[in-house]
Amino acid sequence: MNTTTKAASAGSYFDAATETMPRDALQDLQFDRLRATLRNAHDNVELHRRRLDQAGVVAEEVRTLEDLRRIPFTYKADLRDTYPFGMFARPLKEVARIHASSGTTGKATVVGYTQTDIENWAALMARSMHAAGARSGDIIHNSYGYGLFTGGLGAHYGAERLGATVVPMSGGSTERQIALIMDLGANILCATPSYTLAMAEVAEQQGVDLRKSQLRVGIFGAEPWSHAMRVEIEERLALKAIDIYGLSEIMGPGVACECPAQAGLHGWEDHFLFEVLDPETQAPVPEGHAGELVITTLTKQALPMLRYRTRDITRVTTERCDCGRTHLRILRITGRSDDMLIIRGVNVYPSQIEAVLVGRPMIAPHYQLLVERQGTLDHVTIEVEVQYGVDAQAFATIARDVKHHVKSMVGISTDVVVKQPGEIPRSQGKAVRVRDLRPKE
Ligand code: DLL
Numbered sequence: 259m260n261t262t263t264k265a266a267s268a269g270s271y272f273d274a275a276t277e278t279m280p281r282d283a284l285q286d287l288q289f290d291r292l293r294a295t296l297r298n299a300h301d302n303v304e305l306h307r308r309r310l311d312q313a314g315v316v317a318e319e320v321r322t323l324e325d326l327r328r329i330p331f332t333y334k335a336d337l338r339d340t341y342p343f344g345m346f347a348r349p350l351k352e353v354a355r356i357h358a359s360s361g362t363t364g365k366a367t368v369v370g371y372t373q374t375d376i377e378n379w380a381a382l383m384a385r386s387m388h389a390a391g392a393r394s395g396d397i398i399h400n401s402y403g404y405g406l407f408t409g410g411l412g413a414h415y416g417a418e419r420l421g422a423t424v425v426p427m428s429g430g431s432t433e434r435q436i437a438l439i440m441d442l443g444a445n446i447l448c449a450t451p452s453y454t455l456a457m458a459e460v461a462e463q464q465g466v467d468l469r470k471s472q473l474r475v476g477i478f479g480a481e482p483w484s485h486a487m488r489v490e491i492e493e494r495l496a497l498k499a500i501d502i503y504g505l506s507e508i509m510g511p512g513v514a515c516e517c518p519a520q521a522g523l524h525g526w527e528d529h530f531l532f533e534v535l536d537p538e539t540q541a542p543v544p545e546g547h548a549g550e551l552v553i554t555t556l557t558k559q560a561l562p563m564l565r566y567r568t569r570d571i572t573r574v575t576t577e578r579c580d581c582g583r584t585h586l587r588i589l590r591i592t593g594r595s596d597d598m599l600i601i602r603g604v605n606v607y608p609s610q611i612e613a614v615l616v617g618r619p620m621i622a623p624h625y626q627l628l629v630e631r632q633g634t635l636d637h638v639t640i641e642v643e644v645q646y647g648v649d650a651q652a653f654a655t656i657a658r659d660v661k662h663h664v665k666s667m668v669g670i671s672t673d674v675v676v677k678q679p680g681e682i683p684r685s686q687g688k689a690v691r692v693r694d695l696r697p698k699e
Contacts, residue, residue, distance in 0.1 A: 383416020
């Protein structure tokens with residue numbers, strides 16, 4: 259019987275034996291599972307076999323971090339090149355479910371799960387939700403999109419496993435969402451942070467005070483969000499806003515999740531091996547320094563991933579958390595390296611600009627960045643929206659204020675366009691923050 263099953267039969271999703279395991283024991287477990295993963299990948303996936311053989315990596319001999327670093331990387335492009343099922347380590351008759359992420363260019367990335375993968379995923383989502391503060395008996399309103407996106411079904415199975423009552427709402431129909439949150443007495447909200455703010459806005463227009471709902475915890479993720487956004491959400495909904503991370507190539511939501519200490523997301527190291535590397539040199543960065551998160555799956559059957567280059571930029575710490583959990587903490591994902599803008603030599607993530615905008619007087623927490631090429635230089639226009647009731651005479655002052663603060667806090671010169679309430683498109687899932695109009699090279 260594995261530990262998660264034990265936890266399930268005990269009716270609790272705090273699995274102390276696993277979640278507070280001493281780090282050396284955790285590392286031993288990781289290397290045992292890594293060898294099994296390497297065997298699975300080597301024996302069942304052509305692409306992995308070729309690369310591992312070329313690099314001379316033999317599963318049985320991988321025992322140290324140096325050995326780990328000899329394992330070749332896997333990229334999103336590998337999934338596209340082997341579309342749709344070329345990286346599956348199991349025949350389709352053993353694949354119980356498919357998910358896919360659309361991606362901005364070309365083909366979707368298709369991922370697959372055996373029944374055991376789905377059970378592990380549900381258990382990790384239940385663990386994440388429990389860490390966030392959700393409990394058996396809670397009513398969980400799930401606004402993550404159902405369908406090929408992993409958010410909806412991932413949270414759904416986790417909530418059921420936790421022993422909660424799920425309201426499988428999906429995204430959209432915002433007015434109805436709000437009525438159901440109020441009428442059914444949801445305690446936990448699962449949604450993207452941007453859609454949560456869109457819901458808060460509609461609720462205010464309807465004269466509904468979400469602060470008076472039964473909501474206690476929000477489990478928010480699937481997109482980068484700043485501390486300022488967290489403060490805004492916590493104020494407008496009167497709940498504790500918890501950050502959850504995941505990606506379909508690795509599993510879906512529940513790869514990492516915050517506990518109420520809100521001091522980083524516990525990355526579940528019994529199922530995943532995390533590295534933070536300098537994206538250019540590929541060398542490990544010292545603990546606490548920013549780099550690209552690289553993840554190896556340790557228990558996935560249908561789609562084992564070796565050193566997957568997530569493109570997500572973050573920092574990690576292995577210091578023990580106040581909650582007692584020993585699993586490392588991923589500190590807020592700043593953004594994806596693909597989303598990084600280089601504005602006159604300064605590297606900028608949209609979330610850095612968000613941190614300046616959200617919470618500023620007179621503007622609403624909805625924005626878009628327009629990036630254009632002017633001659634040889636990149637140029638950013640920030641589109642912000644005023645709060646309801648702000649007089650048009652204030653627009654020029656707001657624009658000056660935003661421009662000044664972005665310059666002094668992020669270090670880039672921008673143009674600022676101030677828009678009327680409702681003019682910036684609202685998200686129903688992942689927000690589109692950047693409109694990149696630069697010519698494609
Ligand atoms: O977004 C899975 C998910 C669903 C996570 C619901 C959390 C909640 P994908 O669609 O494959 O999967 O997108 C994964 O989204 O590589 C990050 O760039 C970004 N992302 C996910 N969670 C966070 C987060 C889901 N908490 C990509 N903070 C990832 C910042 C996040 N970025």
